[in-house]
Amino acid sequence: MQGNGHHDSIPQPPSHQEMAQDALAKYQEVGTRYWIWVSIFAGLTLLGMIGLAVRLNDGFDDRAAWGYHVGTMAFILSTFAAMPLIAAGLRLTKAHFRRPFTRIAELGSLSGIVIILMLIPALQVLPALQGRSDIWFDFPLGAPDAWQYIAITTMVLAGLGLAYFAALPDLAAGRDHLPPSWRQQVVSRLSLGWIGNLRAWRIQYMGTLTLGAIYLLSYPLVQTLIVSDFHLGLIPGLKDAIFPATVTLFGLQGGVAMLILLMFIVRQTGGYERYLGVDQFWSMSKPLLAFSLLWFYFWWSSFLTFWYGRMPSEIDVLQMLYLGPYRNVFMLSLFLNFLGPMIALIWNPVRRSIWGPTIVAVGILIGTWVNMMRIYVSAASVPDSEVFGHALVSIPAAVWPAGPDILISIGAISGAALIFLLASKIVPVISIWEIGEGLRLVKIRRFYQRWVRVIAKSH
Numbered sequence: 001m002q003g004n005g006h007h008d009s010i011p012q013p014p015s016h017q018e019m020a021q022d023a024l025a026k027y028q029e030v031g032t033r034y035w036i037w038v039s040i041f042a043g044l045t046l047l048g049m050i051g052l053a054v055r056l057n058d059g060f061d062d063r064a065a066w067g068y069h070v071g072t073m074a075f076i077l078s079t080f081a082a083m084p085l086i087a088a089g090l091r092l093t094k095a096h097f098r099r100p101f102t103r104i105a106e107l108g109s110l111s112g113i114v115i116i117l118m119l120i121p122a123l124q125v126l127p128a129l130q131g132r133s134d135i136w137f138d139f140p141l142g143a144p145d146a147w148q149y150i151a152i153t154t155m156v157l158a159g160l161g162l163a164y165f166a167a168l169p170d171l172a173a174g175r176d177h178l179p180p181s182w183r184q185q186v187v188s189r190l191s192l193g194w195i196g197n198l199r200a201w202r203i204q205y206m207g208t209l210t211l212g213a214i215y216l217l218s219y220p221l222v223q224t225l226i227v228s229d230f231h232l233g234l235i236p237g238l239k240d241a242i243f244p245a246t247v248t249l250f251g252l253q254g255g256v257a258m259l260i261l262l263m264f265i266v267r268q269t270g271g272y273e274r275y276l277g278v279d280q281f282w283s284m285s286k287p288l289l290a291f292s293l294l295w296f297y298f299w300w301s302s303f304l305t306f307w308y309g310r311m312p313s314e315i316d317v318l319q320m321l322y323l324g325p326y327r328n329v330f331m332l333s334l335f336l337n338f339l340g341p342m343i344a345l346i347w348n349p350v351r352r353s354i355w356g357p358t359i360v361a362v363g364i365l366i367g368t369w370v371n372m373m374r375i376y377v378s379a380a381s382v383p384d385s386e387v388f389g390h391a392l393v394s395i396p397a398a399v400w401p402a403g404p405d406i407l408i409s410i411g412a413i414s415g416a417a418l419i420f421l422l423a424s425k426i427v428p429v430i431s432i433w434e435i436g437e438g439l440r441l442v443k444i445r446r447f448y449q450r451w452v453r454v455i456a457k458s459h
Contacts, residue, residue, distance in 0.1 A: 014274075016436035023435075024177045026271055027428040033269070034425070041418035048411010051404040056121065063125045064396075067380030068405035070230050071373040072412045073118040075254075076111050077226065078247070078368055080416045082255025083108030083262075084159045085219055087166075088212030096455050097283040099438045100275040103431040104262050106166055107423050108255070109159025109215070111416040116152055118412060123148060125380070126229060131388045134233040135225075144229050151225050155218035158211050165207035168194050169433040187426060223248045227375075234379040235320070237313030237391040240305070246298040247375075253291035253337065254368040257361035260284050262420075264358040266429055275430055278354060285345055285357040292341035292364070296334075313391035321378060325398035329374045336367025369409075373401075 014022075058065060087105035090098035123145050129136055136143040171187055172194035178184040194200060224244035232238055240246075260281065267276040303322070306314040322330050341360050350356035381396040401409070441456040 014439070016439050019435055019439065020173065020432050023275075023428060023430055023432050024173060027174060027425070028178060030425055034421075038418065038421055041414045041421060044414035045411050045418055047407045048409075048415060051407025051411060052121070054404040055408065060121070060124045063127075063384075064377075064381045064399050065402075066122065066125045067377035067399055068373060068401050069118065069408050070122050070380060071369075071376040072409040073115055073122060074226060074230075074247075074376055075369050075372040075409075076118075076412060076416050077115055077222065078251040078372060079254040079258040079365060080108045080111035080420075081115060081155075081159070082219070082251040083259050084162055084212070084215050085252065086255055086259055088162065088216050091208065091212060092216075094457070095283075096438055096441070097279055099434040100272070100430050101259065101263050101280055101284075102166065102434060103170075103427065103429055104266060105255075105259050106159075106163040107420050107427070107429075108258070109156065109163050110419045110423055112152070112156030112159055113419065114412055114415050116149075116156060119148060119152060122230070127234075127384050127387055132233060133236065135228045144225070148225055148229070151218065151222050155215060155222050158214040158218060162208060162211040162215055163427075164190075165204055165211060166431065166434075167427045168192065168200075168204055169196060170428045170431065172196065173432060174428060183425070190426070219251070220244070220248045223251060231375055231379040234382050234387055235317065235392070236382070236386060236389045237311075238317050238321075240302050242298065242302060246302065249291065249294050249298050250337075250368060250371065253288070253295055253364060256284055256288045256291060257364040257368070260288065260357050260361040261365065264354065264361075267354070270429065272430060275435065278352060281354045281357045282352045285351040285360075288357060288360065288364070289341060289345040289351070292338055292345070296338040296342075299334075316392040316395060320392065320395050321374070324395050326374045326378055329370055329398075333367045333371040333374065336363045337371065340367075 052069075055065060055069065060066070083105040087098070087102040091102065126144065129138060129143065134144070168191065171191040175184065175188040175191045178187060227244055227247045232240065232243060263276050263280060263284075266272055303318075306318050320326070340363050344350050344356065344360050350360075377399050378396070381399045382392070383396075386393050438455075443454045443456075444451055445454045446452075
C-alpha cells in the first residue's frame, strides 16, 4: 500500500468482527433474485432428466448415442470437480491470497453427486473387456465397473469431507446468527455443536489437510480410469501413455477457469467486492496461463509420436481425432484453450484485472466442453466390430449432438450449478474464519517512503 507518510491516511483492513458481521448479513439474505436463479437451474436440470429418459428408452445398444452423455460427465469432472484441487493445493502451500475463495472451490466437490449419477448409465454402454485393449488385463474382480465406482466414490467422499470440515466454524457462526427457522435448524445440526476449543481446531485443521491430500491423489486416478475406459480402450491403434496425465492437466485448467468464473459471479451478484478483488483474480490468472501453455505441451508431446511414427494405424488415429471429421472442433479447442489465453494473459494489464481473466476463463470453459466432446464422442462412435481389432478399418463420421444430447449436457451442468447455489445458503459462500485468520496475520508497516502490507507466515 502506498501513502503520503501519515499512517491515518492508509486504508486499514477491517477487523474480524466487522468482516464477520458483513459476511453473515449477506449469508442470511435470501432474495427474490436468488430463487429466480434456483428456479431456472432447476428447470434446466429437469430438461436434462427428460433428455436422459429419452436415451434410456432407446437402450444401450447404440454406444454412439451416449457419447455426449459421457463427454458431459467428463466436462463436469474437468471443471466443477477440479476446483477442490485448487483449494487443497493452495492450503497445503499456505497461500494467503486463497482465503476469500477457498469455500467456492471446495463447494465444487458437490458436483461429484452428478458425476456418480451419470456414471451409472455410462458404464452400461462399454463393450466387454475380453478381446480389446484396456488397462485391466482381464482382471476378474469386478473391473471396470466396481473399480470405477470405488475410485469416484472415494474422490467424492473426500471432497465432501473436505468441504464439510472446512465449513464447520462458519456453520457454527451461521447457527448463532440466523433467526429461528428450518434453515437455522439444518445449519445447527450440521455444525455438530462446534464451540471452537483448541482440540476442535486441531481436528479441523488436520481433517482439512488429510482430506485435501486424499482428493489430490484420487482425482488423477479417476481421470485415468475414465479416459482409459471411455476413450483409449475404444479406439484401436491409439497408444498414448501420457494421455491420462494430459486430461488431468485439462482438468486443472478447467478447474481454475471455473473458479475464476464463479468468483466473478459471486462478486458481482453477492456483493463480495471487498473480499474478491483484483488480487485474487490476478493471482489465479498466473496458473491459468501456465496450464494453458502446458495444455499445448502435453498435446504436442502426444501428437508428435503419431506424426513421426506414421504407421497406418497411427495415421488413422490422427485423421479421426485431429485432421478428419473433428478437425474444426479441435482447432476451436486449440484456440480457446491455448492460443487465446496465451495471447491475452501474457499482458500484465489483462492479468491484473477482473474482467480480463474472467473473459479468458469463459473461453477456456467453452473450449474444454468442445474438447471433451471431441475426445469421448469420437471414441463412442467406433463400432464394436472395430473396437476388438488392432487398427481402425474406416474413419467414423462425426457425430453431432441431437436434441436429447443437448438437453443432457445443459441439464447436467445446470444440476451441478444448482447444487452449488443451494449449498451457498447452507454454508457461507466465503470462508469467514479463514479470512479472519488472514486479517490477524496482516499489519500495515512503514517501508522507506511507503506504507506496505506485511503478511506473517501462518502455521
